Amino acid sequence: MTEHASAPAVEKQDLQEALDHDGPEPMLATVFARLAVELHDAEGVEDTVDTVVQFALQAEACTYAGVMLTGLGGWEIGAVTDPLVTQIYQEQIDAGDGPLVAALTNGTTVYVADVATETRWAAWSARVTAYGVGSVLHVPMWAADQLIGVLSLYNGLPDAFSADDEAIAHILARHASVAVAAARDGETMTAAVDARKLVGQAMGILMERFDLDEARAFQILKRYSQDTNTKLRDVAQHLIDTRKLPQ
Template sequence: MRMDQMARFSEPLSASSDDDQTFDADAFARLAVELHDADGMEETVEAVVQFALQAEACSYAGVALTLRGTREIAAVTDPLVAEIYQFQFDLGEGPMLTALTEGVAVHVPDAANETRWPTWTAEMAQYPIGSVLHAPMWANAQLIGVLSLYNTEPNAFSADDEAIAHILARHASVAVASTRDDETMTAAVDARKLVGQAMGILMERFDLDDVGAFEILKRYSQEFNVKLRDVAQELIDTRKLRGDAR
């Protein structure tokens, strides 16, 4: 994230002085603008976790994403969050993994005395974490990730913190889903350009029409079990098709 963008988050996220303790709408408005201006997935999730640090009682933050069965550590404010994420992936248990797979919010008031995930609790003894809060990220009825907040002290997260986490997770979900759609569309356009360029090479070399050139690319893709765009890229780079000694 650029320094000028990080400056937008310099004001702490806090409840207003109203009796109902409504949250600072201006803070979330700033976040919405920042997420809209973010350039790609990496900058989007980085903006989310940096903003999360402004939430009351948040010492560390992270975002893990899931897509078509794959999971990734998308952004963390400290390497220890990545370590905590990773050992849960490796162990197959933990509050983050529960939130990420079941799509439910998970609050761990006292990490040292947590009983729901005994292996996780034992592993967490090496980290300076007292309490944990995970909020699922949903977009278009699809679970896409989880926002994680950590504090070094037990019983640090209040009902207000939980409300902040859920609001932030909703903002993050919309931004991440939109960014994914944009990147998918860009990748599709790039793939079509590559295939078109490769077809042009074949048409010129073998005096083929576009149908014939595409059939050759498709045949090589199926024969070698390689994506069509990768076959096209290889032809463009080497001026040869895979297995062609010429």
């Protein structure tokens, strides 16, 4: 594995200078290019979303940050900068209600400027106000037509997020979406390669033990997979570990 030098941390001052500059596009491009390097160096989805929330914590007007991911298995907490975010996330998932749920369900940005006076989600508002949260910003993470997740920013003060903060959050969410999608593809490819290696090793065991050719050894593994309703790679792993086929 090739090691890369860590990119310098991106501070909120860098982004504010870019937004205040007469020509913000080149400066913003430079700032987010540095983030792109960090995301490129991230290993897997977990490392990628952790990079995103740490960037948000440095660059945005937030006290806490988090990423909730979507997938075939439902919603999954990807990364948080504080256990409180996990608690706020989980309570909304359990209740099936709240601004996070709205952002995930509709794929839209949800900004709660003043949590204490929020009326759309009264029960959520009361709980989160008690936790010391004053404002919340949820930004959807889209990759092509697929909702990858939601980036969440929390601040202890009301009205903490400006239009500039929201603009930066949307750019960050786009970078995060692409990076998470790429990381997922990479993990899928790695899992596929690993599965092929396991199956090949298991086939070798059968070929040696029973003097079979490759086609026959594969058919045996496939039949056991179907008969036991077990994934082919798990049948292979079982044979490698126990030298026996599953019953």
